[in-house]
Amino acid sequence: MKKLITLVFILSTFLAVQAQELVRFQEGGKYGYKNWKTKQVVIPPTYSFAMDFSEGLAQVEIDDKMGYIDTAGKLVIPCKYEGSYGFSEGLGSVVLNGKRGFIDKTGKAVTAFKYDENDSFVEGLARVKCNGIWGFMDPTGKEVIAPKYEDANSFRKGIASVKLNGKYGAIDKSAKVVVPFRYDEALYFEEEDGNGEVGAIVKINGSAGVVNKVGKEIVPVKYERVARYRNNIAWVQYNGKWGMVDNTGKEVVPITYATLEELYHRK
Structure with a gap:
C-alpha cells in the first residue's frame, strides 16, 4: 500500500510539474502545447482554440464545443460544452444549453446547470448567480449561502463584500453580517x-x-x-x-x- 501511495504521489507530482511547463502556441490557425523550457512540441496544434493548463487540465475547442485534455493530450472530458473555464479546487465551470454549472475532473456534473454566472472557487466557496441574484456554493454543489444578493465579491480571509437592498456590507462564511449594509x-x-x-x-x-x-x-x-x-x-x-x-x-x-x-x- 505504501508503495502504491508513493507511486501515485510521484505520478501526480510529475503531471503537476509537466502542466506548469506546458504553454499553448498557435500555428496555422490551430492551437497546441509546447514545453516552455525546451520549446519541444508536446501536444500538436490541432485545436481551434485552447487555454492554459489549470490543475492538470486545459480547455480545448473542437467543432465549436469545449472540453478538456490532460498533459498527455488525451481528451478526458468530451468537447460538448458551449463554454468552459479553468479548474479550481477540483471543479471546473462549464456552460451547457446556455446555463452554467460545475463538473469534476471526470466530467461528472456536481451541480445543476441553472446558473447565469459563476466564478472559480476561492477559499472553498464559489460565487453563483441565479435569476439575477448572487449566492455562494461549496465544492459538493450545495448552496451554503442562498442567492439573495444584488452583487457579491469572492471571499478573502473569510469575508466577502456583498450588496443588499442597494447598499454594500460584508458577511462571513455563515452569512453573518460583519460589516453593516451602508456603503454605496x-x-x-x-x-x-x-x-x-x-x-x-x-x-x-x-x-x-x-x-x-x-x-x-x-x-x-x-x-x-x-x-x-x-x-x-x-x-x-x-x-x-x-x-x-x-x-x-x-x-x-x-x-x-x-x-x-x-x-x-x-x-
Whole structure:
C-alpha cells in the first residue's frame, strides 16, 4: 500500500510539474502545447482554440464545443460544452444549453446547470448567480449561502463584500453580517502580504476609505479616491492630490503628488 501511495504521489507530482511547463502556441490557425523550457512540441496544434493548463487540465475547442485534455493530450472530458473555464479546487465551470454549472475532473456534473454566472472557487466557496441574484456554493454543489444578493465579491480571509437592498456590507462564511449594509460601493477584502490588517476599499456619498473585517473604518471615509490598500497603507487622493496614509489615518507619504503615476514613481 505504501508503495502504491508513493507511486501515485510521484505520478501526480510529475503531471503537476509537466502542466506548469506546458504553454499553448498557435500555428496555422490551430492551437497546441509546447514545453516552455525546451520549446519541444508536446501536444500538436490541432485545436481551434485552447487555454492554459489549470490543475492538470486545459480547455480545448473542437467543432465549436469545449472540453478538456490532460498533459498527455488525451481528451478526458468530451468537447460538448458551449463554454468552459479553468479548474479550481477540483471543479471546473462549464456552460451547457446556455446555463452554467460545475463538473469534476471526470466530467461528472456536481451541480445543476441553472446558473447565469459563476466564478472559480476561492477559499472553498464559489460565487453563483441565479435569476439575477448572487449566492455562494461549496465544492459538493450545495448552496451554503442562498442567492439573495444584488452583487457579491469572492471571499478573502473569510469575508466577502456583498450588496443588499442597494447598499454594500460584508458577511462571513455563515452569512453573518460583519460589516453593516451602508456603503454605496465596496471592493473585495485585500489580502495582506503577511503584516497588514485585512481591509476593503469602500465608498459612501462620494467619499472613499477602508473598512476592516469587523466593520471598523481603519482609513477614514473622507478621501476622493482610494486606489489601493495593502499592508496597512492606503494610496489616497484628497483635494486633487495623491499620497499615502496608514490604518490610523496618519500621512506616511505627503498628499502632494499631482497624479497617481507621480506617487508611484516618487523618489
